[in-house]
Amino acid sequence: MAENREFMNRRLHSLLGVIPIGIYLVQHLTVNFFATRGAEAFNEAAHFMETLPFRLFLEIVVIYLPILFHAIYGLYIVFQGKSNTKRYGYFRNWMFLVQRITGVYLVIFIAWHVWETRVQAAMGATVNYDMMADILSSNFMLIFYIIGVLSATFHFSNGLWSFLVSWGITVSPRSQQIATYATVAIFIALSLVGMGALLAFINPDLANI
Amino acid sequence: MSEDKKIRFIITRQESPDSEPYVQEFELSHRPNMNVISALMEIRRNPVDANGKETAPVIWDMNCLEEVCGACSMVINGKPRQSCTALVDQLEHPIRLEPMKTFPVIRDLMVDRSRMFDSLKKVKAWIPIDGTYDLGPGPRMAENKRQWAYELSKCMTCGVCLEACPNVNDNSDFIGPAPLSQVRLFNSHPTGEMNKAERLESLMGDGGLANCGNSQNCVQSCPKGIPLTTSIAALNRDTALQSFKNFFGSDKM
Numbered sequence: 209m210a211e212n213r214e215f216m217n218r219r220l221h222s223l224l225g226v227i228p229i230g231i232y233l234v235q236h237l238t239v240n241f242f243a244t245r246g247a248e249a250f251n252e253a254a255h256f257m258e259t260l261p262f263r264l265f266l267e268i269v270v271i272y273l274p275i276l277f278h279a280i281y282g283l284y285i286v287f288q289g290k291s292n293t294k295r296y297g298y299f300r301n302w303m304f305l306v307q308r309i310t311g312v313y314l315v316i317f318i319a320w321h322v323w324e325t326r327v328q329a330a331m332g333a334t335v336n337y338d339m340m341a342d343i344l345s346s347n348f349m350l351i352f353y354i355i356g357v358l359s360a361t362f363h364f365s366n367g368l369w370s371f372l373v374s375w376g377i378t379v380s381p382r383s384q385q386i387a388t389y390a391t392v393a394i395f396i397a398l399s400l401v402g403m404g405a406l407l408a409f410i411n412p413d414l415a416n417i
Numbered sequence: 418m419s420e421d422k423k424i425r426f427i428i429t430r431q432e433s434p435d436s437e438p439y440v441q442e443f444e445l446s447h448r449p450n451m452n453v454i455s456a457l458m459e460i461r462r463n464p465v466d467a468n469g470k471e472t473a474p475v476i477w478d479m480n481c482l483e484e485v486c487g488a489c490s491m492v493i494n495g496k497p498r499q500s501c502t503a504l505v506d507q508l509e510h511p512i513r514l515e516p517m518k519t520f521p522v523i524r525d526l527m528v529d530r531s532r533m534f535d536s537l538k539k540v541k542a543w544i545p546i547d548g549t550y551d552l553g554p555g556p557r558m559a560e561n562k563r564q565w566a567y568e569l570s571k572c573m574t575c576g577v578c579l580e581a582c583p584n585v586n587d588n589s590d591f592i593g594p595a596p597l598s599q600v601r602l603f604n605s606h607p608t609g610e611m612n613k614a615e616r617l618e619s620l621m622g623d624g625g626l627a628n629c630g631n632s633q634n635c636v637q638s639c640p641k642g643i644p645l646t647t648s649i650a651a652l653n654r655d656t657a658l659q660s661f662k663n664f665f666g667s668d669k670m
Contacts, residue, residue: 379653
């Protein structure tokens, strides 16, 4: 077993990106989307998530440990590659590079995002619509968050494509092509959901509903 | 006689494995139907650079001259390919020649591709039929499967796919696409299939299959059109099943 460590790590890395991290991402963006129905609706949804039973256990097992492994091992993978899109400007080679760039960006973005929300909550702050509206009122943070959300939806969609290849689910070129179309659709759909929520936090009309 | 057309070569050279590479330019008279090898032979005949300075002939590797052996692979105008089938009239000028730096450079354009042979040994890319008595003919292979397998058998270990792969470099011990596809070739052979699990186990070792990052440059670059990424995805499926068998136990059937 010991000599297969790399194989197991790579497969685990690929699996964790989809289950649970990918599923958590979809759920997170969906809860955020309540903001488009106004501050009250978002606060209720956020409160429901906060009051789930076994909250800390769920957070550790479903979120913290998988993301930590995925991030640290992902950085190790990034440093093993040498991008060569200048010589080989093929679509998949660009996806290979962008997957790594968004991955590194997400490590920074998520670390900051967790500090700003979850860690502050642990220290007594309330996570609600006003907190996000306050954070996103700065143009710098708004851009930081827009790139962060788009990086996350891209990294998940493209990662889903390579998950299907890495586990031998899409083998033939045609099945991989169809998976490309499907994951592009997922990227667009998730990005619309994510952007809708972000823009809802800076919409003054929604703040008082 | 038509006017004397000149063609210019910009060649990355290197005296020895450890010395610094440098660039030297050459100018040759154009002849019809020239390929990169015949141009290099011309330089060898008259080793004078574009400034008229006498120099040592450029060293390169070659053998079959018909894109079957893979020995003459080098980076031509930024892309790795065989110099025997690189026709001068079809290339952008000036023509830039570099060694495939993924491999240790021996001298000038000549590289040491022995790591590919080591990888083939590592993944057991052969069919063991030796024994103390004649085992007779093996199981028959369906004709359509034989035709399909023939495509995979065209691999000439030229190294172009390793050169194109972003995950084959000094930071990783990835063996690269070519030996992976050979495992698929030997695993699909009716006799080779008998040692399928052994080859899959070797692929699951360090530097093996899992290092693929799906950039798919290999399949775009392969001069023989081998479906390398299809082989890799199929092996991903096979090794997934093999790892389940290893983990949960299997009755070896």
